[in-house]
Each structure stands twice: as structure tokens, then as C-alpha cells.
Amino acid sequence: MRHRADFSGGELNVIVLIKHVIDVELNVRVRDGSVVQDGMTYVLSKWDENAIEAALVLKDAHDGEVTAVTIGPERSGESLRKALAMGVDKGVHINDPATEGSDSMGYARILAKTVTRQPYDLILAGRQSQDTDQGGTGPMLAELLNIPLVGNVVEIAAVDGTKLTAHRNGDAGKEVVEVTLPALLTANDSLNEPRLASLRGIMAAKNKPMEILTLADLEIDPATVGAAGAGTEVVEMQPPRARAAGQKFEGAPEEITKEVMGLLVNEAKIFG
């Protein structure tokens, strides 16, 4: 099923998938097998900011509308409003307790139902979310929608008619990929420098449309998503390992260089 709007007018409608995540720069703690949420702050996942920025740049060039979509509890609205403050036109918030515990596939199922409610030309997402680092939702959604995927995009070179050219970081260096729209792209953080929301943007965000949906609104069977519908289960959770203290080297530069190179090659095996 293709949901592409008529592109003849040159407008490009973009959907950005965003996630409100625990601020991983703070001290994340694990207790009784789950992350302690109390007293933590939440932020917009960083790669999603790149996705938003890319959408806004495309909007400036091609017109059209940018819609941000998130799944999560009440507090996730904050990241949507940040997206609106940055310049996104419209927010869609799927807020339903039954989505809790979803794995990537669950999120992708919900998003598939959500994004197909309106015509779109392009879907942008972060290459992974900052909390789980899984990176599955974008690709799975592309699969469910049966549209092409370009992952880990570092540059959007051109949008021309129904084609988009993107550069991505692949195994063997940079790849230049051409896709037919609609397509899904996931953003690398070197794609751009996300803009700061201006105060005017922050104030304007209050008056932009924000749709709040439940699974019932999307006609999704709660058993297929959330913890209930998850095909994967996290059976154990451990706190992030504390970083070991660094090692200091003293002496003449030539000596130290040799010593460090020796350790890098033989101990750390970085050239493995």
C-alpha cells in the first residue's frame, strides 16, 4: 500500500518518529531488574533531533508538512512539544498504557497504523533510540509499510520528483543510495546540527495541533503490542558498567608512543 501524496505540487510531507527517553547522561541506576525512573529526567532521543532537523530542512526547501509521532506516557508529550517548538507543524501522541513494554516490533506495528492515516512522502527516524540502542523500530516499520529503507543516513543529497538520494555510512565506507518515495530514512548524528528552538517557537508550540490517540482509536488489538504482544523479553537487566579509570603514561614522547601503540595493538587489539 503506497501512501504517497501527489508530488506534482512539489510538496513533501514528512513524518518524524521520535522518542522521549531517560537522560542517559545522568547516573542511570538499575534496581530489581528495571531502570529506576524516580527522580530521573527525560529528553528527546538525540538521533531523533537529527531526524527533526532533516525534516525541517526539507520543509524549507519543498514546503509540505512535518508531523512528529511518538508513543509513550503523558511525559512523552514534552518531546513532541520540543519538536513543535523547533518548527514541526503537528504532533501525534499515542498514549495508552497497553503500549508499555512494547519491543521494536510492537512499536513498528503501532506506527504502521498511525502513519497510514495520512498521506506521506517520507518517514524519518533516529538510527536508534538513546535508551535501548536497539535500532529496530525504523527498519521494521519500513518492512511493514513495504517501503524502501536507508539506514544511518549522513546526508540527504537530493529530492527530485519521486526520487531521493541519500548518503549512508555502510560497511565499506560511504554509500550513495537512491530510493523511490515514499521511503524511510534513519538519521546518523552527523547528518546535521539540530537547531535550537527559539523562544518564539516555544511559545508557538502551545497553539500547534497535537493529536492524542489510544490503541482503540487506531483499531489495534492491545494483545498484539505492549508487553503482551512482545516477541522478545528482557530477562535480566544490569546497571551500565562503570568506566574503568584511564591509564596515564609519563616519559619522553617517543617512549610513550611506543608503549601506547604496543598496548593498543596487543592488549586492546584495536587493529584486530
Add this chain to the structure above:
Amino acid sequence: MQAPATAATATAVPFDQYNPSEEHLMLRRTVHDFAEREVEPQALESDRSETFNRALFNRAGELGLLAITVPEAWGGAGLDATAAVIMAEEICWSDPGLGISVLAHGTLFVHNLYTNGNDEQRARFLPKTVTGEKLAGLCMTEPDSGTDVLGMKTRAVRDGDVYKLTGRKMFITNGYVDAGESGGRHETGDCYIVYAKTGDEISSFVVEKGMPGFSLGQRLKDKTGLRASTTAELVFDDVPVPLANRLGEEGDSTIHMMRNLELERLVIAAMSLGMARRCLEIMNRYASERKAYGKPINSFGQIQRHIAESYTEYMVGRSFVYELAHKIQLDKPGHRMETDAAKLFTATMAKNVADRAMQVLGGYGYFGESVVERLWRAAKLNEIGGGTLEAHHKNITRDLARHPEAIR
């Protein structure tokens, strides 16, 4: 007894007086991101070279930071005193030099003009000052009178459709800019609100660059801190100021001045909070990493005292300033004593916290790269500018004698 049913209730977000609404939180994060990404990288160098970073200042304008308290209809953000406090705190976490320049422009000129000017004056002066395209400031202090502000000698004498304004103003922030690409030439900023005596009373006028008789006196170089802002003496020699540039009625400005000073003191207190927070962050991190005698130095009692006292004083100041900000209504005066007290406490608090941070960092703290050295120099200003400590002592004591019921 049966436990109350714990049906799925929406988890209430606990009230956060430092970020009372989502807009406030978003503002804080935006300004903090701005500070980290764009302000911090230039802070040390601009301070060292005494350079006012005009491009950065204009960027602050682009983000809307120069008119935060002015209604949206006039190009501002229409936010409250708490927002002004958040912004000043976050900017001064990085660069109080930029902070004082934003204060002089945004609070002392833009907010002042919006509050005390009429619609015609707002339409004439706000559009270009709100963006930072024009640089503005406020002239109150004179070479021979600071604390004794009513002792000012600058006079404005009505002469038909103009006032002839004569006098000198001292220590004016945003007082000059580099003229011309190559530098070396300097000129005044674009517009200033100038307080002057009309008879025995005080009136305020907008004086614009290029008015005959208005000129740059001394550039006041070599400040202790805040060196990324400019400070100058401005000279007014029979300047013909059109009637249309008088704010409010003749002789009405003592109240303008007092009302604006309340917001100024609150914002200066917030600047102190920003500096103190940064110093606290730095000393806390350093003290857990730096080792002496095989142990992190934060295991030594004397270091613990530096850190714990700094944190406590900072939190006391922070609670006071935000509680006060919450009470202040921008269109109404009435918090003179509390704003005096908030600035009195936080100025010395920040100076002491910076000093302890330098002490905790040892030799490293004495160098620019430590950041605390720059903030240590900056923090002192708040014991002088916008009212000296002694001025606050005088005001508070006088007000308390008149209003003993305020002690409750």
C-alpha cells in the same frame, strides 16, 4: 485498616519551582544548549581579549532572549519574571560577560521601554532592539553619583519641541561598539534610556546614536571580570532630544527607575546563581577525581566543608530567588526590599562559592582554563553593580523600619 485502592492514576508531575511550567523547562534547556554549544566555546577568549561578541549577541536576539518579558505582540516572548531568571542563570552558567550585556539591553532598555513607553515609542524602538540589530543600554550612574542616584547632575531643559540634555553618564554597559571591519575605531551603541533631572524631578529619555552632542567619552577598559561586555562613559552636550523620546510624563521617572531596578536586581541575583552553580559543578567533579595521599580530595574534611557550604548557600539563594520571581508581577512594583535582599545574599554567595571552587582546584583553579577563575573575577561585580552591598543594607533597613510587619 484497609490500604487505599491504588487504581491506575496518572502520575502527578511534582511541582518544580525552578521550572514551574513546561515552557519554562523548555526555555531552560534551550538556553542551556545555546550556552554549551555556542557561548562556552568563545567565553574564555572573549573575556581575555575584551571582545564584545556581537554575532553571538545577535544570535541571542534570534533565539528571542533579548525580549523575554515583552509581550508577543511587541516581538517578545511574553514570559514572566521566572523566565527572565532562568535565562540569566543559564547564560551566566557559561558567560556572565554576555549575561550582563543581555541584561543591560533586554531588561534595562527593552523591558523598561516597553513598560514605560507609549505605543508609538514601542513601535519605533522595539522591533530593532528585540532582535539585537540595534544595541541598547541604560544610563543612570554618573561620574559623581552612583548609589546616591537622586544626586545626578544630568539635566534636561525643555526648549519648545525638544529637551536639551547635558551631562555625563558613567560605567554604561553596551556603551560602545567597534566601528568598521578592521577595528580601531569605536562608537556608541544605538540607543539608551537616559535618566535626567527636569527641575527637581527625574525624567527619562531615549537618546539615539548620531544625535548632535551625544558622544562616546572614555572606553572603560581593563575591567576585573565580565570583560566580554563593553563599559563606557557617555557624554551629552546640549543634545536636542525630541519630546517624542521622553518616556512617560515629565518628572515621573523615579517610579520607572525603581520599578525597573526591582527586575534588574532579581536578574542580577539569577546571574549569581548561574555562576555559583557552575563553580559548584566544577569543584564537585574535581574533588571526586583529584587524589592526594591516595584518596580523592573530597574525603578530606576541609574540602567537604567547601563543597557542602557552597551547595547549601547556593540552594538557599536559589530557593529565595525563584520564590521571589514567582511572586513578582512585571507590571507592578512592590518587591523592592526582597529584590534588594535576594541580590545582597546571592552576590556574596556566588563570590564565596567561586572562591571555594578555586581553592578546591588548587593551582589549576588559578588559570583561565579552569573556568572558575573567570567566574571568580566576574562574581565580584554583583556586589557593586545594580546597587552596592551597602546600598542594599541601607534600603532594606530603611524599609524594614517602615514596615516591620514584613518580617513574617
